[in-house]
Amino acid sequence: MVFYGEGWKYFRVWIANVALTLATLGLYSPWAKVRTRRYLYGNTYFGNESFDFTADPVSMLPGRLIAVALIATLWVADLFSPLVYGFSLYYFAGLLAFAPILPWVVVRARSFNLRHTRWRNVGFAFHGTYREAALWYPIAILAGIASMGLAWPWLRWRRDQYLTDNSSFGLTQCRLAGDSGGYYGTYAGSVGIVIGLMLPCLFIAGKLMPAVGPFFATIITALPFFLASVYITVRLANYRWSNTTLGGTRFRLRLSVMQMFWLYMSNMVLIAATAGLFIPFARLRVFRYRLSRFEVFLAQDIATFQADPAASPSALGAAISDGFEIDVGA
Amino acid sequence: MRIHAELYDGSVTTGRPVVLSAAPGGRLRIEDGGTIREHAYAEVRIASRIADTPRRVTLADGSGCIATDNDAIDALDVALARAAPAQARGRRFRRGVDRLARLLDRDALGVAVALTVAVGILFAASRWGAPALGTAIVSAVPPEADAPIGQQLVDALDQIRLFQPTALAPERQDSLRRAFGDIRGDLGVDARLEFRQAKLLGPNAFAVAGGTVILTDAIVEIAMHDEELVAVLAHELGHVRERHWLRMVAQSAAIVVIWTAVTDPTLATLAAVAPSQLLELSYSREFEREADEIAFDYLTRNGIRPTRLQDLLKRITASCGEHCDQASWLSSHPPVEERSGD
Structure with missing residues (x-):
């Protein structure tokens, strides 16, 4: 996998997106999303061909408008809600009311994003059912809370297995091997990071407080949590990709936690220093680094991946026109 | 071809x-x-x-x-x-939408136009758009809707025991309530005054939605003259009269909308935190200035030295040393030097 994107070229795509999104009060955002994806995917080459993102922005618009209306309703409910021990009652009631449709949204969004991702005109796909999504989304989240987090690595592992095992490239299925041990190790490590660094960071923040002020002191105390979240993201992604197979084809992802942490931190500083103008460059830095650490070990001829006849592009066109697309959360 | x-x-x-x-x-x-x-x-x-x-x-x-x-x-x-x-x-x-986008990302001129449009809209939105939205929302939401929101906040703080019952003598409370009643009548707002002990919040005063003003015991005790507290109450009632809490909500909602429109919810969400907080800070300073002006006007009309407010602020600064601006009234108010004394 090679990435040929260039910072200044992406900057041009990005600033045009920002200007049009602002000028249309957000109505342009589906176009912005598709153009961004097409720039990133179109510059990601495997073999001699790049990836493609083929979604139609017009079909994404109704789904986005509904999502915005729901969020706005939640905000207003939050504002006029009675408080119970400082928690906004209507807000949490609203979140609970949203729980039954969460699996539907997850399945639709993942299916949308994979279906429109193509390589050599063969599409990816997601076959997960709503029923199983209901198990791994709202129910698993509640079970994780009920177990005080102890069951969470296992639940997260099964959820990732559900997502990977139901994904395919054409007729070739993805499989996630391994076990939940890697997930438990990662979460234990993140707890270790927080416990180990918390006191030193509090001490340093206390010492520097008079010099740097409360804003930066708060950032210093938040560093262990940020490092821990990067650690979880990186370690889980490495584990997951390195245990994924596509037919006989294997993958390997070897991101370094410290390298990613450095990229995020330096990006934040540069974005703040340039009043946001560094955002497109920051995004490319992370994207390029991820791809540079990603390896594919093909087990079959690159030209022999079969498409799923049931998901042929012409059949898809009809399916898309009679329903709208949902693309939240990806 | x-x-x-x-x-x-x-x-x-x-x-x-x-x-x-x-x-x-x-x-x-x-x-x-x-x-x-x-x-x-x-x-x-x-x-x-x-x-x-x-x-x-x-x-x-x-x-x-x-x-x-x-x-x-x-x-x-x-x-x-x-x-x-x-x-x-x-x-x-x-084709029209695509051609428009292509005009903007084709060359340096397009980028310059896009940049100007983006910066111009952001500037106009923060300078005129958000305040106008605040005004529209303030006129659309009837004042009766405010009261339960503020009362719920006070109840919640009582529940988590951040607020404890006041230890001030009833006579002291009554005299301050009388002064409060005068200012309330003068400014023409509907409001109540309540007292609470709140050790974590230091010398402090708040105006919550619906017109409830709260003084902590500490701020009453640190005052050397009732007129200092009158200045604080006039300032807080200025917030109440202009319904600043509702404007703050409207403006932070507008800022969230702008930022989600500008950035995809990926890495940018992390980065977006700092600029939005800066914007919010400058808004609240504008509101503080507005409340200061209302207090200043009230004090001069009633023959009270406007510097009373600064006397109190200076005493708060002196009393709590270097680390105090974490929780006291100072934390939500600009430094002493910046406040209007003229």
């Missing part, structure tokens, strides 16, 4: 070279091995241009021709649309 492309028929990841060109009558000609086919313009979809990424020409049967010569494909698209205007009409909207 002949464009070399790779055709993938959508059944397997094998491609074959083809040549695309414009045939008379707005038809797309495809030279595919030994055969030549033609497709009506309405049957083909030409993907919009994104910088120099490969373009896809999708045919009616779902096969895709992928080509890298972007300029040639642009020319092909224009030639076909011109030769078959009736078929191009149905695509006018999509």
Whole structure:
């Protein structure tokens, strides 16, 4: 996998997106999303061909408008809600009311994003059912809370297995091997990071407080949590990709936690220093680094991946026109 | 104009070279091995241009021709649309949007225009848009709706015991309530005064939604003169009269909307935190200035030295040393030097 994107070229795509999104009060955002994806995917080459993102922005618009209306309703409910021990009652009631449709949204969004991702005109796909999504989304989240987090690595592992095992490239299925041990190790490590660094960071923040002020002191105390979240993201992604197979084809992802942490931190500083103008460059830095650490070990001829006849592009066109697309959360 | 492309028929990841060109009558000609086919313009979809990424020409049967010569494909698209205007009409909207985007990301001039538009809109939105939205919301939400919100906040703080019952003598409370009643009548607002002990919050005063003003025991005790507290109460009632809490809510909602519109919810969400907080800080300073002006006006009209407010602020600063501006009234109010004394 090679990435040929260039910072200044992406900057041009990005600033045009920002200007049009602002000028249309957000109505342009589906176009912005598709153009961004097409720039990133179109510059990601495997073999001699790049990836493609083929979604139609017009079909994404109704789904986005509904999502915005729901969020706005939640905000207003939050504002006029009675408080119970400082928690906004209507807000949490609203979140609970949203729980039954969460699996539907997850399945639709993942299916949308994979279906429109193509390589050599063969599409990816997601076959997960709503029923199983209901198990791994709202129910698993509640079970994780009920177990005080102890069951969470296992639940997260099964959820990732559900997502990977139901994904395919054409007729070739993805499989996630391994076990939940890697997930438990990662979460234990993140707890270790927080416990180990918390006191030193509090001490340093206390010492520097008079010099740097409360804003930066708060950032210093938040560093262990940020490092821990990067650690979880990186370690889980490495584990997951390195245990994924596509037919006989294997993958390997070897991101370094410290390298990613450095990229995020330096990006934040540069974005703040340039009043946001560094955002497109920051995004490319992370994207390029991820791809540079990603390896594919093909087990079959690159030209022999079969498409799923049931998901042929012409059949898809009809399916898309009679329903709208949902693309939240990806 | 002949464009070399790779055709993938959508059944397997094998491609074959083809040549695309414009045939008379707005038809797309495809030279595919030994055969030549033609497709009506309405049957083909030409993907919009994104910088120099490969373009896809999708045919009616779902096969895709992928080509890298972007300029040639642009020319092909224009030639076909011109030769078959009736078929191009149905695509006018999509083509128009793509052409607009292309104008902005094509060259340095487009980037300059896009940058100017983006900065201009952000500036106008923060300077006039958000305050105007605040005013519109303030006039749309009836004042009766405010009261339960503020009362719920006070109840919640009582519940978590951040607020404890006051230890002030009833006579002291009554005299301050009388002073409060005078200011309330003068400013023409509906409001209540309550006292609480709140050790974590230091010498402090708040105005919550619906007009409840709260003084902590500490701020009452640190005052050397009742007029200092009158100045604080006039300031807080200024917030109440202008319904600043509702404006703050409206403005932070506007800022969230702008930021989610500008950035995809990825890395940018992390980065977006700092600028939005800066914006919010400057808004609240504007509100503080407004409340100061209302207090200043009240004090001068009633023959009270306006510097009473600064006397109190200076004493708070002196009493709690270097680390105190974490929780006291100072934390939500600009430093002493910045407050209007004139």
